[in-house]
Amino acid sequence: xxxxxxxxxxxxxxxxxxxxxxxxxxxxxxxxxxxxxxxxxxxxxxxxxxxxxxxxxxxxxxxxxxxxxxxxxxxxxxxxxxxxxxxxxxxxxxxxxxxxxxxxxxxxxxxxxxxxxxxxxxxxxxxxxxxxxxxxxxxxxxxxxxxxxxxxxxxxxxxxxxxxxxxxxxxxxxxxxxxxxxxxxxxxxxxxxxxxxxxxxxxxxxxxxxxxxxxxxxxxxxx
Numbered sequence: 057x058x059x060x061x062x063x064x065x066x067x068x069x070x071x072x073x074x075x076x077x078x079x080x081x082x083x084x085x086x087x088x089x090x091x092x093x094x095x096x097x098x099x100x101x102x103x104x105x106x107x108x109x110x111x112x113x114x115x116x117x118x119x120x121x122x123x124x125x126x127x128x129x130x131x132x133x134x135x136x137x138x139x140x141x142x143x144x145x146x147x148x149x150x151x152x153x154x155x156x157x158x159x160x161x162x163x164x165x166x167x168x169x170x171x172x173x174x175x176x177x178x179x180x181x182x183x184x185x186x187x188x189x190x191x192x193x194x195x196x197x198x199x200x201x202x203x204x205x206x207x208x209x210x211x212x213x214x215x216x217x218x219x220x221x222x223x224x225x226x227x228x229x230x231x232x233x234x235x236x237x238x239x240x241x242x243x244x245x246x247x248x249x250x251x252x253x254x255x256x257x258x259x260x261x262x263x264x265x266x267x268x269x270x271x272x273x274x275x276x277x278x279x
Contacts, residue, residue: 058087060097063087063089063094063097064097064100064101066086066087067083067094067097067098067101067121068101070083070086071114071121071122071123072123074122075122076122077115077117077118077120077121077122077207077211078120078121078122079119079120080094080095080098080119080120080121081094081119083097083098095119098114098116098121099116101114101121102114102116102121109126110126111125111126111129112124112125112126113125113126115211115214115216116216117207117210117211117215117216118207118210118216118217120207122211145185146178148171148173148175148178149178149181149182151171152167152171152175152178152179152182153182153187153188153205153209155167155170155171156182156188156203156204156205157205157209157218157221158221160191160202160203160204160205160218161191161192161194161202161203161204162202162203162204163194163196163200163201163202163203164176164179164200164201164203165200167179167203179203185208186206186208186209187205187206187208187209187212188203188204188205188206188209189203189204189205189206190202190203191203191204205218
């Protein structure tokens with residue numbers, strides 16, 4: 057049986073080659089060990105990288121692990137790389153995404169009831185971006201499709217699990233704490249930047265206010 061040191065060394069190599077988050081189950085299968093042991097090895101690696109302040113860190117996403125650059129080093133990476141402009145999510149897309157994140161699993165009808173406008177094309181756009189997905193069907197009449205967020209959503213917002221999503225009542229505090237960052241990032245972001253957490257929170261707060269607004273007949277929006 058491989059030693060702990062050998063396993064951790066091999067995990068580093070596997071994560072480097074894999075690119076995407078490497079699932080604990082896959083690691084366990086490779087070494088023929090329990091998932092618990094594989095998870096502990098990954099967490100130990102995370103702590104070692106963090107303690108040494110390395111430029112590469114390990115991020116956990118739903119019991120999977122991935123190499124990423126240290127956020128503090130972003131300014132230096134930007135100087136090295138030519139910024140690539142990318143289209144940001146529209147206001148309507150952010151509002152819809154916030155509702156899905158905080159109310160999941162949720163149907164399109166429930167989203168439209170909160171926002172007061174149809175959301176078919178917005179949801180289609182979010183699905184194409186990999187931020188939302190179908191998670192089942194409701195038991196209500198017609199058994200409409202239920203939607204939830206994805207692992208890509210967690211990666212974009214820097215969460216390990218959906219449980220880390222801040223409470224809606226805490227959003228105002230988060231917005232105040234990140235107000236300075238908002239001013240600096242008002243322009244188009246470069247491709248490696250994450251979607252801003254404060255935008256999601258702001259849209260979630262607005263969605264709460266609009267919850268009792270009846271659904272309207274306005275034209276369908278695009279993401």
